[in-house]
Amino acid sequence: MLSTSYIFLAYFAIIIFVFGILCKVWKYAVIPNPLKIPLTPAPTNTIGVILRMVFEVAFFKSLFKSNKFTWLGGCAFHLALLVVLASHIRFFVSPVPEPIMLLQTFLQSISMFIGLLFIAPLVYLFIRRVWVDRTRFVSIFADYFVLILLFLIGLSGITMKYLIRPDLFAVKTFILGLISFSPEPIPTNPIFITHFTLILILLIYFPFSKLMHGCGIFFSPTRNQIDNPREKRLINPWDKRII
Amino acid sequence: MAKEKIEAPKLTGKIETPRIQPGASLACQHHKANEQFLTGLGYPSSLVENWQEKAIAKMGELLNKYKSLKLYLDICVRCGACADKCQFYLGTGDPKNTPVGRQELFRKVYRRYFTPAGKLLGNLAGAEDFTEEVLKEWYVYFHHCSQCRRCCVACPYGIDTAEISMAAREIMHSIGLGTKYVDEIILKVFNFGNNLGMQPKAIKNSLDFCEDEMKEAYEEKGIMDIDVKIPMDVEGAEVLLVVPSADFFASPHIESLLGYAKVFYQAGISWTLSSYASEAGNFGMFIGSYDGMQKVASRIGQAVRDLKVKRLVIGECGHAYRIAYSFWNTLIGPFDTLDKRYPIPQHICEFTYDLIKRGALRLDKEANDEFVVTYHDSCNIARATRMGDMPGGQFEIPRSIIKACCNKFVDMPQETIRENTFCCGGGAGLLTDEMMDIRIKGAMPRMQALKQVIDSHGVNFFALICAICKAQFTKIFPAYGLSMDMVGGVHQLVSRAIVLGAKE
Ligand code: HEM
Ligand code: SF4
Ligand code: SF4
Ligand code: SF4
Numbered sequence: 001m002l003s004t005s006y007i008f009l010a011y012f013a014i015i016i017f018v019f020g021i022l023c024k025v026w027k028y029a030v031i032p033n034p035l036k037i038p039l040t041p042a043p044t045n046t047i048g049v050i051l052r053m054v055f056e057v058a059f060f061k062s063l064f065k066s067n068k069f070t071w072l073g074g075c076a077f078h079l080a081l082l083v084v085l086a087s088h089i090r091f092f093v094s095p096v097p098e099p100i101m102l103l104q105t106f107l108q109s110i111s112m113f114i115g116l117l118f119i120a121p122l123v124y125l126f127i128r129r130v131w132v133d134r135t136r137f138v139s140i141f142a143d144y145f146v147l148i149l150l151f152l153i154g155l156s157g158i159t160m161k162y163l164i165r166p167d168l169f170a171v172k173t174f175i176l177g178l179i180s181f182s183p184e185p186i187p188t189n190p191i192f193i194t195h196f197t198l199i200l201i202l203l204i205y206f207p208f209s210k211l212m213h214g215c216g217i218f219f220s221p222t223r224n225q226i227d228n229p230r231e232k233r234l235i236n237p238w239d240k241r242i243i
Numbered sequence: 244m245a246k247e248k249i250e251a252p253k254l255t256g257k258i259e260t261p262r263i264q265p266g267a268s269l270a271c272q273h274h275k276a277n278e279q280f281l282t283g284l285g286y287p288s289s290l291v292e293n294w295q296e297k298a299i300a301k302m303g304e305l306l307n308k309y310k311s312l313k314l315y316l317d318i319c320v321r322c323g324a325c326a327d328k329c330q331f332y333l334g335t336g337d338p339k340n341t342p343v344g345r346q347e348l349f350r351k352v353y354r355r356y357f358t359p360a361g362k363l364l365g366n367l368a369g370a371e372d373f374t375e376e377v378l379k380e381w382y383v384y385f386h387h388c389s390q391c392r393r394c395c396v397a398c399p400y401g402i403d404t405a406e407i408s409m410a411a412r413e414i415m416h417s418i419g420l421g422t423k424y425v426d427e428i429i430l431k432v433f434n435f436g437n438n439l440g441m442q443p444k445a446i447k448n449s450l451d452f453c454e455d456e457m458k459e460a461y462e463e464k465g466i467m468d469i470d471v472k473i474p475m476d477v478e479g480a481e482v483l484l485v486v487p488s489a490d491f492f493a494s495p496h497i498e499s500l501l502g503y504a505k506v507f508y509q510a511g512i513s514w515t516l517s518s519y520a521s522e523a524g525n526f527g528m529f530i531g532s533y534d535g536m537q538k539v540a541s542r543i544g545q546a547v548r549d550l551k552v553k554r555l556v557i558g559e560c561g562h563a564y565r566i567a568y569s570f571w572n573t574l575i576g577p578f579d580t581l582d583k584r585y586p587i588p589q590h591i592c593e594f595t596y597d598l599i600k601r602g603a604l605r606l607d608k609e610a611n612d613e614f615v616v617t618y619h620d621s622c623n624i625a626r627a628t629r630m631g632d633m634p635g636g637q638f639e640i641p642r643s644i645i646k647a648c649c650n651k652f653v654d655m656p657q658e659t660i661r662e663n664t665f666c667c668g669g670g671a672g673l674l675t676d677e678m679m680d681i682r683i684k685g686a687m688p689r690m691q692a693l694k695q696v697i698d699s700h701g702v703n704f705f706a707l708i709c710a711i712c713k714a715q716f717t718k719i720f721p722a723y724g725l726s727m728d729m730v731g732g733v734h735q736l737v738s739r740a741i742v743l744g745a746k747e
Contacts, residue, residue, distance in 0.1 A: 034533060036569045036570070039392060040625070056399070065397070067322075067323075137265070217400045222395050227634060
């Protein structure tokens, strides 16, 4: 019964996550830019724009210039997120290829550090949000909600690692079962079930939330447009003179 | 309210981030546009009966027309990095004057009607009905935004609050809610071709007067053979110059007009103004109206064809250059009849700088020796345009011109110039008397930065290339205890330094 509900829930969450994101991204892609609005000084060619985006996405360059405190917390958290995701690869592939195995072994050796790197910035960002009066003023429930959700995901993860270890073989069997559409029963470790539930909530919530910033940033016209309005005429598809 | 004297912040040279004071600038609001202006622009004559329904429908329409709007409503994480960047927050402490606070006014309505979470969970998802109360706040705070894009520099995703306030203003217009100041001006351009509603004859008189002044000034110096003309409506001229109409008569704007005329004279390039397209400014952008902006701009396209010119040059005006540089090609292009060897359109600073570089102008720096000059990057030019071929030319070219005309130039602190420049506090429709409170407070960061270089270097000339900046600062300086005579144009400095006549 438990397994059946979770299997159903897992597929449901994944479908919402994938199609939700695809729908949003589709929208971001097709809604037109009627006018040129790059934030200048902006690159005047494609390579320049790619570089600009790389610096924004990889190093949060604008945030670095505008707020070092937030940058620090943001960078630490996103880096941790990336590493945590990477260290989960071993549950999704079988057999684990050699290079990933090496990476996993390395990550395992510093897993306590990674856990802290994931949790601490979330606490820091939460405190900062409440501490700074103007950020507190503009924050809505959803802002606290994602921080708490991610915190709990991290906390349950660390708990599994150091306190109540689940049967890792059963976990992997369960995940691979989901992936290969031949579902296996869910491991009964309560912390694992909590961890898994929270992740499903995150997946369902993702496409409808501000977490879409991770995809949206690539479509931001002030950042991704080339500064060439005089040289190359931008056509507005809904200009009355055209339609 | 109107008669109360507004206390300007103390000039200390420091820009401090205030603690939040909710509602601090709620009382400062525009006079509403009346029936005549609204219907003149094709909007409902007053707030329509079913305004809520209409506004939501309009919002839905805009969400499908502007990628920026849809995306920026979705992806803000409310990190607050933009919050302390807006001059109107710094000046007033009102948290709804932070860029993100301003956006949230829009976003909470968007959530309520256009997102599943907002529809289902309402308040819990940060959604709110579009009530009369909310509409009142929209009217206040979306008109407190000068569309300066300073927040966009700070935001990790490049969220541009200007895009959102433009959309908000367009929605408000669609239900019959606009500001008198801006709408009256747009209607004047529709009817007369310029923001001031000046008839061609009045412009001509003013130009004649300028010509006489220049001639007299040279004759006083014993130079008899120099007769600088300011031509209007000359068919077949090489260059059409489009300037903000304030340049025809306002002070100090007019001094720059003399500067342009002398540059053309010395370069020996034939040029003309147009009485039909007698305005570079385009307040259509302020109300977010694509069609309005296009209609205003179309006069320039018409003048280009009628006067059969080969080049198109723009005078000193911030938002006008943004629209000319970034939007004209889309709105009224392509400019098939113009000479492709030159930028279309070209900023007057690019034009002058080009001549300086080629050694075509003789400039006597000593003529400006009484001045220690600093330069205010107009936000529209700094963050929404380019001059020359290199990114950042919009910062270098005006400074190069100033340095070619003056011996003493000093920049204000780095974090207040170039792409980090502050708005003057008067842009995008704020330049009206009833908004004096927010204009004075919004100018605070710029004034503090200026105070620093006044104290450290004795700056006594504040050079600008924007008609609104000039009007705003001449009004604001006295409130801060500074002389309005410090305010002037870049081409005013050129006008003083340029040596006319044949080269020896
Ligand atoms: C291309 C990928 C991404 C980029 C460039 C990016 C960038 C950023 C930046 C610059 C911030 C603001 C700094 C801050 O408030 O800490 C931020 C905040 C945040 N991001 Fe991302 N992000 C990305 C992907 C993701 C993903 C996939 C998640 C999913 C869990 C995520 C979760 C968050 C959260 C929860 C915050 C809010 C922190 C707070 O409340 O202060 N991000 N992101
Ligand atoms: S900086 Fe950008 S993401 Fe952060 S609060 Fe401001 S608009 Fe939102
Ligand atoms: S565009 Fe300028 S005035 Fe408007 S919110 Fe951003 S910083 Fe403030
Ligand atoms: S008046 Fe000048 S500084 Fe103010 S908004 Fe316009 S360009 Fe910017």
